[in-house]
Amino acid sequence: MPARADGVPTRNPDTAILFLMVGLPGSGKTTRAKELAVTHQALRLTPDHWMVALFGDSMADGKRFVLEGRLISVALQALRMGNSVVLDFGLWGRDERSALRWLAQANGATCxxxxxxxxxxxxxxxxxxxxxxxxxxxxxxxxxxVDQWRTQFHVPDAGELDGGEIPRPPAGWPGWAEWAAGHWPSCTEN
Ligand SMILES: Nc1ncnc2c1ncn2[C@@H]1O[C@H](COP(=O)(O)OP(=O)(O)OP(=O)(O)O)[C@@H](O)[C@H]1O
Ligand SMILES: [Mg+2]
Structure with missing residues (x-):
């Protein structure tokens, strides 16, 4: 790790990676996320573990999206400091993934x-x-x-998996930052 002139170790923000774990329940996301966290010295954020501990319920009347918004804010802070992050969210929707790919890029990280x-x-x-x-x-x-979830899940396309161009936000949204703040209340810059 490089060091500043005053000897404080720093990380290079250019090398920070945001990993997006995508898959249905039981697909093995958390298992793989733990491996990636070790390999890349990355911060792993697994909302299920927080929801169990806080509420004993996976959605808790929409609190899950509030929690996820806060965790995204933490993730972006870590990326800006050059730390890699594993978001172990599931991310069934293409728009969620596009928003996070855009936010990673806007914060100087690879996704x-x-x-x-x-x-x-x-x-x-x-x-x-x-x-x-x-x-x-x-x-x-x-x-x-499980049957219902399998019909709701958007399988990632080749462009998403290869880091291709990020699609435009849905009609009516000026940008992905605004879309993310609408989808994940509490997903702010701070
Ligand atoms: N590649 C694998 N081969 C066999 N078993 C696996 C594999 N990956 C995960 N498992 C097992 O399957 C179960 C589900 O895995 P895991 O908890 O990682 O899934 P998940 O995608 O995080 O699920 P959820 O979305 O519900 O959190 C665990 O008991 C885990 O040990
Ligand atoms: Mg999991």
Missing amino acids: RVVYLPVDKDVQLARIARRQETEPHQTFPMSEAD
């Missing part, structure tokens, strides 16, 4: 979309096993939940 596809049978087996072995880090999930 990598890490997609973990999973077949339904494997997903159900992993969820059941995790519920047995790690109930304090997850929530009950039924097969009907």
Whole structure:
């Protein structure tokens, strides 16, 4: 790590990476996120663990989006200091991913979309096993939940996976920063 003239170690902001973990419940995001955090000395932010600890519920009347907004703000601070970050959010929507890719770029970092596809049978087996072995880090999930979630998930396209051009925000939004502040209340610069 380089050092300033006064001897304080610094990181190079140009090398900071924002990893976006993308996949359905049970696809293996948190498992891979922990590996990436070690390999890249990155800060890992896993909202499920916060939601379990704070509310015992994954959504808690919309508080999840408030929490995610705060965690994004923390992530952007870390990126600006040159630290890599793993956002272990799931990010089912293409717009969420586009907004975060834009925010990474705007804060001087590279962004990598890490997609973990999973077949339904494997997903159900992993969820059941995790519920047995790690109930304090997850929530009950039924097969009907899984079926519904699989229809809602937007599979990342080649452009997202290859770091291609970031699409424009949906009609009516001036930019991705404004879209992000609308989607994640409390996602501010501070
Ligand atoms: N590649 C893998 N092979 C086999 N088992 C795995 C693999 N990755 C994860 N698992 C197991 O599957 C279960 C689910 O993994 P994990 O918690 O990482 O998924 P997740 O995508 O973070 O799920 P959620 O969105 O619900 O948080 C865990 O018990 C984990 O040990
Ligand atoms: Mg997880």
